[in-house]
Amino acid sequence: MYAIEVNNLAKSYGRVQALDGVSFAVRRGELFGLIGPDGAGKTTLFRLLTTLLLPDGGEAKVDGLDVVKDYLAIRSRVGYMPGRFSLYPDLSVEENLGFFAALFGVGVEESYDLVEPIYKQIAPFRTRRAGKLSGGMKQKLALSCALIHRPSVLFLDEPTTGVDAVSRCEFWDMLAGLKQRGITILVSTPYMDEASRCDRIALCNEGHILGIDTPTGIVGQFRSPLYAIRSRRTFALLEAARRQQGVVQCYPFGESHHLVVDDTFDKEQFVRALSDFEDLHIEPATPTIEDVFIKLMKR
């Protein structure tokens, strides 16, 4: 039984095709990541699944319920954290939590065991206005509010955008904890480096899904040889490398450039050709999700 089933789902706004026939399924208790840049259609997908929008085509089920017909039933079973800060800034931490509990007709105590590991980190500030919290704390409060009615499926739309590295890391630890409690989580992020924290991921771009697999499985799809090259003359190296035999692609990748090559590539010859880069450094590189994404995009 799947917690989320999406079949050929489509949605457009005027002439813009936000979602162009997307299909995937999320198993119960899975932590599933939608990874892609702005404009990939992630938010639209979340709004369709949380019954905020009606699809133009295709169908989707959440917890076995149809998003169009059974939308009211779905609403009491899902937790949703929209992309932007969605709490009342003029209400205190505990007033926010109390309100969201009331919204779902539950008492805060009933689900406190589920929320506690997260809420206890912000509990010292319970009388502070939500608007005065730091980015990381706001995010913890929003997650607490989304969990207060013990949803079976949790939708988190870019929860880590605009949050610093430390808080982002803590947030993913919290999600791992929730997964332990059997909650299905669909989370989106534009940061490729967060993909490894998911059970499975779907890479999305411009309303399409480029590929679905486990993070290691996705990386495994990258079969061409990959090198990392480096020189002090960053920009010149980029241009020179692209002109060489057997080089399919060369793009900046942090401190070095990644060099995607085909069978006709000869390392020795490449090094000789670039001999005027006296500090040239070349070594085989391990592909990352970003390399896969770039490759899939080119297709």
Next chain:
Amino acid sequence: MKGNFLSFVKKESLHILRDTRTMLVVMLIPVVLMILFGFAISTEVNNINVAVVAPERTDGVKDAVERLSQNEYFTFKGYIESDQIDECLRSGKVMAVVLFAADYDRRAAQAAAGVPTEPIIQLILDASNVNTAGSATAYLQNILLGTASAQSMFETRMLFNPQMRSAYNFVPGIMGLIFILVCAMMTSVSIVREKEVGTMEVLLVSPVRPFKIIFAKMIPYFTISCIVLVTILLLARYLLGVPMSGGVMGIFSLSLLYLVLSLSLGLLVSTIASTQVAALLVSAMVMMMPILMLSGMLFPIENLPKFFQVVSNIVPARWYIDAVRKMMIQGVPMVVVWKDCTILLGMTVVLLGVSLKKFNDRLE
């Protein structure tokens, strides 16, 4: 689910209470407006300087001038010559000049006896402030001709508002304005704020029906409006001395109906606007302007061009202000203004219906 509803009301009240500045403005605006219109911006005649031109200072003339200078609204500035009239008015030393005919006494007696005569008194006024000039004319006529000797010649009687106090007219207008401001503008802004902040998304993705949330939102604003209503009525009665002879209960219940109407209007605005600024603009342009211009608050509807007279029919405030004015000042009971009440009720039902129908429980 009842406790649930109360917690929504509580949350909404917290929003309002935390926003002290807005709260203060809402509570103070009615008071300030009442005082402003009641005293400062008034079309009442007060301390009008008058000069008199009288070729012969006969007993009749002296008598009339005596009455004039004893009146609380006028200050007698002395006799002048007829060639000084222009200069006196132009310099602003006086606002009105009263010219008595040469044989005033004789002709006044003739007039009193019912013999048709030529005009015996001429009034010359500085009409740069039309309202004041108009009122002053009426007053002067009353004072000068109101004596037994000349009554048959001219008679004007001011009914219901014998002193022509303009505050009486403004109170219903202020009420018509304030409730739209508090109910319609504030509710629409507060609903739209949830859209803008993003909390609406979370509210919609909950099992609670949106109209429940909306009603919870209206209750605190309704309460505030009731407080404002009581404040206005108290100020009107005890500060401005408005008679309210038509019965306070009638005015009160009609106002409650108008409050519900304003709330529905606010709801409707919130379904159209997607930002707080837009909500404010729509409220200001679509609601405030017509109230100021087309409700009879500032300008009598009969004086408007025909087109605007027709348009004014769809301005709810017009009917409300009309009914309140009648009840407050003429002292008629509510049954007499049944037409206004029915129209308001009809408008409320339609507005509430349309806005609830338009209020979507999805994002599109």
Next chain:
Amino acid sequence: MSDVVISVRELTKRFGDFTAVDRISFDVRRGEIFGFLGANGAGKTTAMRMLCGLSFPTSGSGTVAGYDVMREGEEIKRYIGYMSQRFSLYNDLTVWENINLFAGIYGLSKRETEQRAAELLERLNFSSERNALVGSLPLGWKQKLSFAIATIHRPEVVFLDEPTGGVDPMTRRQFWELIYEAADGGTTIFVTTHYMDEAEYCTRVSIMVDGRVQALDTPARLKQQFAAETMDEVFRTLARGAKRAE
């Protein structure tokens, strides 16, 4: 001209008794891509405002493009470019109108504007979009365009505030290529961000914690120093010690 474009000594900014920036000192060389990192509330924005001539330091000294941050804020503004993710271009103006506007702001003559605009559009492959509304362009294009416009007056230093958020990996790399190219041409790049993978692209990186610069070196040496695999780990090690939040 000297090879040091930004030089800062003991720069401090206090708001009441809160010290937002606490005696920071560093030099940035010509053509360097300098990453200026820090958690939310570490003082990055305040420090950058002082360097851009938007805010006066409480104490300390510094020069940007040879001008004193204490006294010559207005001169500094003329020799720097600024691009932020939040605001850079007017969506309701066309590409050309935006170029023209910013060229005008920096006092370029009509001929210079024409010439540089043509060059810029050519380089970005944007010539066909000259009359397109900026709002209708994809995010990645907007970012490239706003970088090009931020450098249209050939500034000594360009300040980039979280420049590449939200775009796909390919577009992002195209953006970095533009930065590399500008740096190659001698423009100094000053990037503030809290995304550590952007830090890996910088020549040198400084990390601010609680108003102070806690680390400053090349990404490789920082990773070595903290025995870390990624800049993310380096950052987390440092930022965990932070006392203050936003």
